[in-house]
């Protein structure tokens with residue numbers, strides 16, 4: 001048996017911008033379209049795919065900085081690729097958009113390796129679980145009550161997902177009365193047996209976040225995400241000490257130092273990691289180990305069809321964010337997109353790699 005892999009061929013990078021199905025907003029941001037930068041990595045007749053939800057500029061970073069650094073790569077040597085990419089972006093700034101670009105390539109390389117070997121990606125990684133719990137995520141502050149209720153009911157009653165999350169912190173925390181009303185509507189929509197999560201996207205101050213949590217005590221919130229800015233570790237720790245819900249953050253993390261700082265500051269009860277931002281599957285596994293060393297679990301942030309395989313491979317994994325915006329795009333773009341019925345997804349043993357095939361005809365209209 002040979003232990004050498006084929007040499008990496010071309011990296012094809014394409015950018016898609018998909019309008020949302022309704023205006024979307026959270027506590028600190030509003031948007032009406034989502035951009036995906038998709039990488040197709042080729043070797044030995046196989047194509048691996050990975051992506052990041054990030055500015056189109058990431059495509060230029062991949063072509064200008066990352067692809068040249070991967071010239072001649074043995075596609076089995078993903079650690080060498082990760083090292084080469086980290087070095088290649090030193091002067092451009094390794095965190096932020098460069099890390100998002102690296103993430104897309106790293107995910108494509110893991111997928112490519114699995115496909116070259118004829119294995120499902122989760123089997124290449126090695127699994128600790130066969131199914132991955134998800135939670136329905138959306139509940140945008142821009143939704144009216146009817147849209148909020150119908151989305152939540154679709155997850156909890158339609159698909160049987162026992163965990164849902166809504167956005168709060170509207171207008172940077174200036175509309176607490178509506179936040180509280182929407183939390184009550186959400187609880188009413190899903191009933192008493194569904195776990196209710198909230199995400200303020202950093203909109204509140206620490207004391208304000210605690211007051212909001214206390215005012216909503218009757219609704220039984222179990223998860224309070226980014227009550228304050230995820231850069232304000234002391235503020236997160238302050239909220240964490242004061243509320244019974246688990247405090248979560250980490251979705252913007254792009255290096256291990258970031259995750260280590262967040263854990264050592266006692267800022268979170270569960271560390272969020274985004275496989276399309278943190279540096280890809282390679283760094284997802286490392287970030288999960290950082291959390292484990294702090295006695296914490298990790299939760300997968302967004303891009304659920306890309307995160308499912310590595311989620312199955314991490315012992316201290318809790319759940320994966322089934323984010324409305326991304327689910328809609330991934331269902332449109334890919335054959336093999338996963339089904340969350342019952343509250344979990346099962347990476348497919350019958351399909352190679354991450355199990356996804358790009359639908360060229362359906363995605364082309366969004367290409368820029």
Ligand SMILES: [Mg+2]
Nearest residue numbers: 199201225251
């Ligand atoms: Mg969030």
